[in-house]
Amino acid sequence: MNARPTDSTCPVARTVDIVGDRWSLLIIRDAFDGVRRFSQFQRSLGIAKNILATRLRHLVDVGVLRVEPASGGGSYQDYVLTDKGKDLFDLIVSLRQWGQDHTFTPGEQHSVLVDVATDQPVPRLRYTTPDGTHIQAHDIRVRKVNEAAQPL
Amino acid sequence: MNARPTDSTCPVARTVDIVGDRWSLLIIRDAFDGVRRFSQFQRSLGIAKNILATRLRHLVDVGVLRVEPASGGGSYQDYVLTDKGKDLFDLIVSLRQWGQDHTFTPGEQHSVLVDVATDQPVPRLRYTTPDGTHIQAHDIRVRKVNEAAQPL
DNA sequence: ATCAACTGGTTGCAAAATAAAACCACCCTC
DNA sequence: GAGGGTGGTTTTATTTTGCAACCAGTTGAT
Numbered sequence A, B: 001m002n003a004r005p006t007d008s009t010c011p012v013a014r015t016v017d018i019v020g021d022r023w024s025l026l027i028i029r030d031a032f033d034g035v036r037r038f039s040q041f042q043r044s045l046g047i048a049k050n051i052l053a054t055r056l057r058h059l060v061d062v063g064v065l066r067v068e069p070a071s072g073g074g075s076y077q078d079y080v081l082t083d084k085g086k087d088l089f090d091l092i093v094s095l096r097q098w099g100q101d102h103t104f105t106p107g108e109q110h111s112v113l114v115d116v117a118t119d120q121p122v123p124r125l126r127y128t129t130p131d132g133t134h135i136q137a138h139d140i141r142v143r144k145v146n147e148a149a150q151p152l
Numbered sequence C: 001a002t003c004a005a006c007t008g009g010t011t012g013c014a015a016a017a018t019a020a021a022a023c024c025a026c027c028c029t030c
Numbered sequence D: 001g002a003g004g005g006t007g008g009t010t011t012t013a014t015t016t017t018g019c020a021a022c023c024a025g026t027t028g029a030t
Helices: A011-019 A022-032 A038-045 A049-061 A089-102 B011-019 B022-032 B038-045 B049-061 B089-102
Strands: A065-069 A077-081 A112-115 A126-128 A140-143 B065-069 B077-081 B112-115 B126-128 B140-143
Touching (some): A011 A022, A011 B022, A022 A038, A022 A077, A022 A089, A022 B011, A049 A065, A049 A077, A089 B011, A089 B089, B022 B038, B022 B089, B038 B049, B049 B077
Antiparallel strands (some): A065 A077, A112 B140, A126 B126, A140 B112
16 A cells, blocks of 8 residues: 555554555445445445445455445445454554544544443543553663564 | 634544544543653654654644643653543543454464553443443434434 | 764655546346 | 435546655764
């Protein structure tokens, strides 16, 4: 997708090179919301058909989406998330939560995440370690590959 | 930044409209890694200066970055994350974790997150509710604004 | 004090990506 | 078998990006 692959040792850069553009992210969001068909994506996003075709092909090529026979049994096809694509769930949640916090005025309405079992809104999600510790920016730094690990 | 603001009720779309492009995301990543100066961003990213100037101005305009007098006391200026910008931490973590999982071959080296206190690598972070429940894609769906809430 | 190098840009131009519209073959329904 | 929807491709226009040159102000080294 990108002219200059940031062939970096940074996982952030690699992810951005694969799905870090406006349309790919919105396509993935729609896919999580159950959109499967070319025409559904097109109507939902208001994207030009040639661009959509390019993006879908790219997302299939990189293994985020997969083409399968239409769910309804017709001879058309569906675009569905692969397991690799489903792993982008946290990314979409991050985008959503930041958007909720910083792009809406207090009373303004927006779509919300709800628990499929109870249909109740999901409380704010936070990143925690397996033992339940909440991790924030100031707890963390990045160690580059050339940097030696600190002996304990 | 974007020609067609997806003036949507979806928080994901709004976030994507603000920071959902390759360079903005990489600039924010660098900012979390302590990069502050124009020239540092430019060298780190290999981005054209005019594009960098545009992006930095945009990120300042939307309140993700803030300009302040250079830390060293000179007459130059620094670009630093605002609180709003620091809230993008989860987004950068999401990008990083997906990249680690899906864009590196088993033995391949990459930068890692370490705990600032212990300097030990941070275990995988997961999204959890305040009571510690791990939430994944299949637990959740999106309720649109026009959709009625389910009476309990 | 002076000269060189660096900083933080801007400008102009070329190349690439994106968007809009027209077009088309196939499928599905009636 | 006619009409509309699907899933694209092609062509052309517009926008964005990238590259290189340039430049004024700042800093550092002598």
